[in-house]
Amino acid sequence: MKNEPREIGYLTYDVLKKKIGLPSRERLAKGPVAIIECTEDIPCDPCVEACKLGAISKASLTTPPDIDYEKCTGCGSCVDLCPGLAIFVIKMNYEEEKALVSIPYEMLPVPKRGERVDALDRSGKKIGAGEIVKVTRGKGATFVVSIAIGKDLAMEARSIQMQGK
């Protein structure tokens, strides 16, 4: 059974947890935080430049980025600047039952606030549904779509799909 990221084409939660270290439960409870799902030695550094708080660093141009979850405020300015569209912001304390997941998105139709959409995991599998709470478009022209979704899905939901498709 294939399960290595490079065999299947995507990262899994377990690999991420091991490779990049995810924010602790306590950190998540405090407020929004960015998760950089980038594990390879790609020569690239716009994320470092994007963070005005100095939360993102790279030992060299080719090492994967390192994020300091304590410095990160989850502002999301790195999300639309990452060329790999690999950064997501999780706001676990959004509501009692729901978390807010912000996702870079570059497909049509442009999602609209208030719409209900299906949430897809890293493999493209439908794992639930959520409501679009916010859609922004920064200077990178990538839309950043925030969906409210059950807290248990916050670490898995990484894409959306219009319902009925």
Place this chain on the structure above:
Amino acid sequence: MEKNQRIREHPILDFERGKRVRFQFEGQWLEGYENESIAAALFASGVKIFGRSKRFNHPTGWFCGIGKCSSCLMRVNGIPNVRTCITPVKEGMRVAIQGKKGALPDEPDIAVAKKEEHAQVLIIGGGPAGLETGITSTRLGLNTLIIDENPIPGGQLIKQTHKFFGSKKEYAGLRGFEIARIMLEGLRKCGGRYLTETSAIGYYGKDGKHKFLAVKKREGDYQLLEITADNMVVTSGASENYLPFPGNYLPGIYGAGGVQTLMNVYGVKPGNKALIVGTGNVGLIVGYQLLQAGVKVKALIETMPRVGGYLVHASKLARLGVPILSGHTIKEAKGEQYVNGATIIAVDENKQPIEGTELELDVDLILIAVGLSASTRIISQTGCEKMFVSELGDWIPIHNANMEITIDGIYVAGDGSGIAEASTAMLEGRIAGAAIAEKESYNPEEAKRIKEEAFSELSKLRESSFLKAVTAGKRRCQQKWDEVKSREK
């Protein structure tokens, strides 16, 4: 196939189409837009068959879509062998499929105006490497001329809608077409010259003097340019590799890069349901861009057990539900006139097909993304020495760290010197431009500083495991250059 394949809405691009023009194809009037290629206008009108096999008479389509492979050659206004993928369509143009046998032009004499040109630096190819060479050498005070056979300047940057990796100096975070715009503006500001639709046709250098003949297409006629140059930089890029499999000639099977031009430059949908063969960064990026253009992507397949490109690119596709099947290859393409299906098959660890694992896919588009080959035909005319670099799987002109080949005053940069990626192309172009200025004593200290800085950036870039093969190949190339030079002494 639906007649109208025009992309009306796109998440990233706004297509500014020119005036509508009418042109004839095989005697029938069709419509296109001014400034789009003949091939794009034909494709948008539902024409997929661009020729017939001389031997088997089966239909064939275009392949590379970027002026390199010759599969789109047609007879235009009575002139044979016109590359329809890089020739803009014009009002009243007569376009016809070429017969099996070659035929001379309708008119025995085509008006050709002659002009002599001189440049301290002649650059052949105006993509990221050529533009960077031009900007660097012009800023340092040299008289520079870029010639390029494409109608739109900027090489293959103009069709790249994704944001580039790399560092800020090489425009990381910006999309390719935006980078082209910035670089062209930079060249214009410093006074560098750039001629579009100008094909380099022959090298006539003698006694250490470099001379190139080039033909510039103009409104109604051609101009023969006799360009003498103190230095030449060949930045001729690369072309898509082909893949042998039954049915591979069918229209609907294209190079992945050519399809990018069709959909991202001209706003024409290449098909409706696609299979991509190859998961290097080109295949992954084009797969994503097909989705943006409204094309369904049925699968990406990869013979190797692992994805070839960056995982972040693959992940963008995977989370949108596109299957990425490693350990699979294409068994055959189906269809009579066009592709209407494909059979894929799993392979074992020795890359041998495993019978019984066939899978039928309902597709009308098969994109080949199995690597690129350096375009070295132009530079080979200079008589330079080449070597086969196994790490790169390609023949490349032997060059040193300054990007100078075995002939004094001739340089190479970008994919034409070994396939890498855009940041490498820009840095190599900058190195060549600065090395020439240093040699010619134009702001030599500044030139040296620029060159050293580019060397250091290049080595930082090459720390990446993705560029390991390039680094090793380039090192061997330098050793070989040293050998050739010590032999000469």
